[in-house]
Amino acid sequence: MDKKKQRSLVQWLKGQSKLGKTWLVTAIGLAFLSGLFLIAQAALLANILHELIIEKADKSDIWLSFVGLAIIVCLRAICSWGKEQAGYRAGEAVRLHIRHLVLDKLQTLGPATIQGKPAGTWASLVLEQVEEMQDFFARYLPQMAIAGLIPLVILVVVFPLNWAAGLIFLLTAPLVPFFMALVGMGAADANRRNFKALQRLSGHFYDRLRGLATIRLFDQADAESQHLKVASEDFRKRTMEVLRLAFLSSAVLEFFTSLSIAITAVYFGFSYIGELNFGHYGLGISLFIGVFVLVLAPEFYQPLRDLGTYYHAKAQAIGAAESIVNFLDAQPEHQASGEAKIASDTVEITATDLEVLSPDGIILAGPLTFKIKSGERVALVGQSGAGKTSLINAVLGFLPYRGSLVINGIELKEADLSHWRKQVSWVGQNPQLFHGSVKDNICLSAPLATEEQIQRVAHAAHANEFIQRLDQGYSHPVGDRSSGLSVGQAQRIAVARALLQDGRFWLLDEPTASLDASSERLVMESLDKATKDTTTLLVSHRIDQLGTSDNILVMSKGKLVQQGTFDALKHEGLFSEMIQAVDRSDLDA
Incomplete structure (x- = not known):
């Protein structure tokens, strides 16, 4: 994927984030507040150690510092929890919006377009790929702001105390995002290939699962197993490629962060033994300053390290967004819709x-x-x-x-x-019944239908006679693809559903193609009566x-x-x- 395409996808993703703006601002605000508490926590800890070690103060004299430290730790925990909750809500709001965009596009294009790809491909697009964007909105985008704010506040606090330590922070900080970007350049492409492999695997597996009986009937189970193995192996390789880049990125970030903290610790160590005599504005380096800065050192790099960790989420989101954006931007021919109402x-x-x-x-x-x-x-x-x-x-x-x-x-x-x-009242040759009860499927066209109306159309469709024999009657559960019912029974429920809709135009597409003679006679009898005046x-x-x-x-x-x-x-x-x-x-x- 070229850089221009990546930039356009990132801009699209950021554009969608406006829907979760309130939650994003909340997450960033809580993280910033946690950063301020962190500085206060480091100052209290450094003061306690300075008083106990240098000033030889009694513990009872500084009990307020201990209480304050405990309170600040609790407040930071609350802020962290709130940040996670706000980030999740931001991601949830955006994911729901994107999923609505995809489903609305599918509805606009209609079944003729949907049937052009395996059902598993659409499932992957609507479910897995949208879900993979969660961390981008919940973690990466807030962390982008946090990675700039928290280090800046720490620098503002550290420089007046010791300019040498502040300079070390300032010079080493850019190394983390630089190497993060360097390692992660190929991550988006790896994720894109991974999602395409997942789409192929999902489509292949779902279609073969639906046709399992046919595959076994023609003794092709071994051949299809081999095809599935090839698709699974391709997906495994793509996934391992993504994980390899993720682990490499984390290792690089940890290395440079540890190196920067070590330089800061060495500077203070040599300063305390008199080997280095600069950076303290001529006032000397106290234990308070040394502990305070060293406690803040890991926290200075932590937002940058977290950003590096979540950079993988950005790569995932870009890989997932490519298929979604291509689908949403595609302009295939579809039936235009106006506002004129056709008389009924x-x-x-x-x-x-x-x-x-x-x-x-x-x-x-x-x-x-x-x-x-x-x-x-x-x-x-x-x-x-x-x-x-x-x-x-x-x-x-x-x-x-x-x-x-x-x-x-x-x-x-x-x-x-x-x-x-x-x-339009429609009855097709392969009735589609959905997971639920018999009543749910009859009421698909009229969810508010009364019991009397349901029984009337069921009787007219000659469905009432077999429904009454079911263990739970109209509450009898129906599985996906009409499992639990015969073809003739499913077709009569479809007829009852069409009767309940009471359309002025009836479209009958091979309504008896899969029925036996007895079921065919009953279905055609009910359809002839229903379409008499339409x-x-x-x-x-x-x-x-x-x-x-x-x-x-x-x-x-x-x-x-x-x-x-x-x-x-x-x-x-x-x-x-x-x-x-x-x-x-x-x-x-």
């Missing part, structure tokens, strides 16, 4: 020279010209890859388009997509389900090759060939 009484769709585009601007389907009238039942058919899914995504506002796509007199680009989608677009390979359709759109290779009624199309063109193919398969069976 009836739905009429008119497409004129419609070209559906991918996020990369590639034409997926079109040009298409058709009309779906209000209350009409339209079937969309075609072989796999004909462009049916692309057209559906465009109608739902998930893919960009050129040409015209008008719904109830409003161009979809100018419509409020969120408002439009609330009017505009419906049915995507299906089942020719026997198309007889009741008012109009049929036939697609092939992204083009609309036929449209008309079942009787008008059954004797010619691609639709006739599809019917003949079904008849031949029935004869073979």
